Every structure is written in C-alpha cells, then in structure tokens.
Amino acid sequence: MKYIDEFRDPELARKLVARIHRNSTQKITLMEFCGGHTVAIFRHGIRQLLPQNITMLSGPGCPVCVTANSDLDKTIALAHLPNTIITTFGDLFKVPGSYSSLAEVKAEGSDIRIVYSVQDALDIARDNPDKSVIFIGIGFETTAPTIAASVLEAERERITNYYILPLNKLCPPIMKALLKLGEINISGIIAPGHVSAIIGSYPYNFIPKDFSVACVISGFEPLDILLSIDMLLNQIETGDCKVEIAYRRGVKAEGNREAIRLLGEVFEDGEAYWRGIGMVSSSGLKLNKKYQRYDVENNFNIKTRPALEPKGCICGSILRGVSTPPDCKLFRQKCTPEQPVGPCMVSSEGSCATYYQYGNGDER
C-alpha cells in the first residue's frame, strides 16, 4: 500500500537501528504522547531493537484513557434520557465508568450506536428527526476539526436534533503540564503525527525553549519512528534541542489552516480534567457562545452520582509515565481485555492493552 509499505522496508530499518546503536552514548528517556505511537512501537517490536540505554515511556496519548470517570458517567446518564440516540466512536463503548459502561446500558435497551465518523452521527440525526441524537466528542486535535465541520454542516442545514458532548482535549497543554510536574526526567518527546497534521509544529516550541527537551514530530510506520528516534538522539547528543518534523509527508510547520480555522469558528478552549493528572487549564475544547445550542449540557439536565475510581487501578500513574502496566497488581490478574477494570486496558490504544497484547517489549 502506497505511503505505508515503503516505510516498512526491513533493510532500511536494520541500518537505522545500527546507526541508533552507534550514536547512543547516554542513558535517555523518550516519551510518546499518542496512543497510535504506543501501539506502533509495540506492534513493530521497536523497543526490542533499541540499545539498553534508551528507555521508552508512554504518556497520556490515549483520549479514551485520559477521560475522567465523571465524564464517562455523563455519557451513561445521557443514554438513559428518553428519545435519545447516543452515537460514539467504538473505543469508548466498553470503557467502564463509575457504575456502568455504554455497552452495558445498550444491553439494557438504550439506543447507542457505534459510528466510524461524526458524519454518520449527523446522518442518524437527519434520519431520526423525532429523536435527540447526541455525539460523544472524544479525541484530540485530529478529531476535533471533524466535529467542528459537523456542527457547521448541522447549522447550514438547520438540523435541530443534533448535539455534542464536547470532551475533546488538546496535546500541547498536557505536554506542558507533564513536563512541569517533572516526575520523570524526559530527554526527548515523540510528538503525535496526526495531531500535528492539524496544529503544525509551532505549538511545541515551548518544549525545547522552556524545558530543554528534544522534540520530533513522528509518523506511524516503523521507519518513521526509527527516524524520529535517530533525530531525537542527534538533538540530545549535540545538546541542540528544537522542534523537528520527521513526518514531512504528513505535517507542515503551519499545520492545516482550514482545520485550524474551523476549530476557531466552533470551539474555545477551557480547563479539562485528565485522568491521573487532574484539572489542566486551556486543555479542553468547549463549544463557543455562537454554537452553544449544540452543547448537550445546555439542553438536557444530566444527573450523575459522585464518580468512583476502581480500587487498585493505577491507570492514572501509568498515563503520567510514572508506572508501567506490569507495576499494577491488577494487570493480567483481575484486569484483562475480557474483564477490564480501567480504561488503559479497554482502549485499543491504552498502555495496558498494548502491553497485554504484545508483551512487555523488553525481551531482547
């Protein structure tokens, strides 16, 4: 497949790995902030290929995993409203909130539909004018512009039964919050490729400037990731930290201007609660004043009980990179993909699900 196969060339990978081994002289820690990178790194066995003195950690890059239980509980409360159809991306479907999950509520009779695209949610709204169709807005900057586009489409067509629960979050603010926390000594950041396709490279400038941390925006194929690690290593070894784009076929420095314009038209940023980290200012997206009528919380009374955290679950510290899944007493014991306790095991991009499927990745 074009633009995939070429970036999986095993001979080029072997050479790049040899180069990384030769150039790596110090103990360093690299962190990726995208669930897609977490999966790619494990799936392609990248960790096993790297020299022992490079530690790879996963940050809070899985949008489902970082969603607080209180927000998950809201989605379930919405599912109990009469005459509503809840539309959601598939990875949210089985995630346990404090008391239930969308999958359980669907089994009890609520109309909950998994959609591949927010366009499908809008189609459902068109096809069911007598129902309130609510789209659960999960994701980072990659997905948020698509939700903005759907709101503008609803506005153009005067679709009055379409609502959003806006739970989208922003990457650069959480990176800043984690670097400020300073719990781990991060030498370099593998920045998310498709978030960056939207926002460009400028929002990451604070990473080398304020924290002297290397930053490379990476694609998702094995050669993309190895190239990014090579570029990070080069920055770290020469002491010249900056923001570089390794994923040049997918990311322009100025990002996608039209997508950024649509985001600005529909959303404004506000504080958001991140699992394991807490409230982070300007890290979430809310519908702005002009499009408030699409915000489900403005139109419906959502009642939830106090949020509970599952006992023994350490998803929070895993999301900060302070712990890894094998550190969790529940991992592979009480918490498995079939019977997940926390979101990191449920989401296909969660650290725990990835470790479970691909092994610890330390076998060399």
Add this chain to the structure above:
Amino acid sequence: MCLAIPALVKSIDGYQAEVEIGGIRCRANLQLTPEAKVGDYVLLHTGYAINVIAVEEAEETLRLLRELGEAY
C-alpha cells in the same frame, strides 16, 4: 484515535470524495482539505481527509533514510 491512512482521491463531488485504499473504495469528506484534487493522496481519519500527502516530501524522507543507512 489518531489513526489516519493514505487514500487516493478517485472522484470529487462538492465536499464528498470517493477514495481508494488498497483497492477498497470509501467516501471521504474534504471539508478540511478543500484544495484536494483527483489523483492526490490524502490522510483519511474517521471519514475526513485531514491533509494532502506531500508527495515530494515522502520521496525526500525515503532518500534521507537511504542516505542515513549508507554507512551501515
């Protein structure tokens, strides 16, 4: 959640495009990439094209990878 796949634009009708991925046809919304043309490759994410793939940059990256690997 940030999965996006390279897809070839086969036809365009307003904001909607028909794209092809590995022989399979599906639709793509071009509202985020109004500049996309038939014959372009786009990154497809949840039914929307989020960027047009810069072909010359893809070639340049492959050239760089070959160059970096030369000594090994």
